[in-house]
Amino acid sequence: MIVSEKISVEGFEGTVSRDNDLTGPLPGVLVAHAFGGQGDFDTGKAEELARLGYVAIAIDMYGKGRRAGSPQEASELMHEVTDDRPQVAARMQMWLDVLADLPDVDAGRMAAIGFCFGGKSVLDLARSGANLRAVVGFHAVLDAPEVTVDAPVLASVLVLHGWDDPLATPAQFSELGAELTRRGADWQAMAYGGTGHAFTNPLANAAEDGMMYNALTNERAWAAMAGFLAERFEA
Numbered sequence: 001m002i003v004s005e006k007i008s009v010e011g012f013e014g015t016v017s018r019d020n021d022l023t024g025p026l027p028g029v030l031v032a033h034a035f036g037g038q039g040d041f042d043t044g045k046a047e048e049l050a051r052l053g054y055v056a057i058a059i060d061m062y063g064k065g066r067r068a069g070s071p072q073e074a075s076e077l078m079h080e081v082t083d084d085r086p087q088v089a090a091r092m093q094m095w096l097d098v099l100a101d102l103p104d105v106d107a108g109r110m111a112a113i114g115f116c117f118g119g120k121s122v123l124d125l126a127r128s129g130a131n132l133r134a135v136v137g138f139h140a141v142l143d144a145p146e147v148t149v150d151a152p153v154l155a156s157v158l159v160l161h162g163w164d165d166p167l168a169t170p171a172q173f174s175e176l177g178a179e180l181t182r183r184g185a186d187w188q189a190m191a192y193g194g195t196g197h198a199f200t201n202p203l204a205n206a207a208e209d210g211m212m213y214n215a216l217t218n219e220r221a222w223a224a225m226a227g228f229l230a231e232r233f234e235a
Contacts, residue, residue, distance in 0.1 A: 002050045004043060007057070009098050012091070013065055014038065015058040016102070017046040022053060024104030027133075027233045029056045029111045030095050032118030034201070035078040037067035041201065045113070052226060055105050059095045061088075061121060078117050085124070085145045092125035096132060109133055109233045111155075113225060115200055116167075117141060119159075123176075126155040126185070134158065134232040136225045139165055139197050142172040144179055153185035158228045160221040162195030166210035190224055192217045 004017040015038070018026070029049050033042045038060040046056035062077050081087050092112065100107035111134040114122040119140020126135045127144070129151040136158045157180055161173055173191065180187040192214070198204035199214040200221065206212065 002047050004047060004050075007098070010063075010094065012060045012063045012094070014060050014095070014098075015043045015046060016055065017043065017050040017058070018055045018104065019050050019053065024055070025106035025109075026104055027054045027109040027111070027229070028099040028102065028105035028107075029054045029113060029229070030092070030099055030122070031056055031058045032092065032112060032114030032121040033058070033061065034116035034118055034198070035075065037062050037077060039067060042115075042118075045115075048222075049113075052229075054229075055099075055102060057095060057099055059092075061091050061118075082117075082120075085147075088121050088145075089124040089128040089130070092121050093128065093130055096125065096130060111135065111229055111232065113138065115139065116198065123157070123159075126153050126157055127183075129154060133235070134229060136160065136228060138200050138221060138225075140168065142168045142176045144175070150183070153180060153183045153187075155185075156228075156232050157185055157187040158225065159187070159189040160224060161189060161191045162197060162199050162214070162217065163191045163193050164195060164210060165197040167197050188228075190221070192220065 031046045042058035046058040049056035110132045112122040113136040115138045119137030122135040134156045195214045195217045196210040198211040199217045204213045
């Protein structure tokens, strides 16, 4: 049976999902939210991961229970974090430590997935040299921090990208590949044609802005992630 429970860590709130019929230690996965803040979408993804046999935490990057009520508020909350870019990796590392400390999690088999701003967050966690098996970015924002760490990227990286995404251009897509190659990462990427930003979100319906749900791409991307995590957790 899938069970989800709220947790609070240093003023940040998250939701842990697990299958109570499974005994640990199990692989653990962080789920990083888009710019609106942690909510039902991310908890749903954590529950799907629990059905795959993982312990998952839908994490909170904003703290103090803050969630956006509008796109403008979401942008303000996101920029509060990204304007001090090292905060992104630091908050992700905090949650990774929380995940590692859960009694039913195998700290040697951990990963992080993220959507939009959350995709940027998991990439920054990998860029920091964090010790985890894998990160997966769904329609991630790809720009590199101004100050990067020169240490090798230890996590295997999978980027699931809409080719028509206006927030992550083909040029940035190529730049990310060059960066990961330079830092010795095990990385792979899938670009989906006819697909823009937010392709996983059924509520995304701003085609004129390049943001639109794509059911087929969403299904393909989730299957790619599931196979990738299974491979990396068996490695």
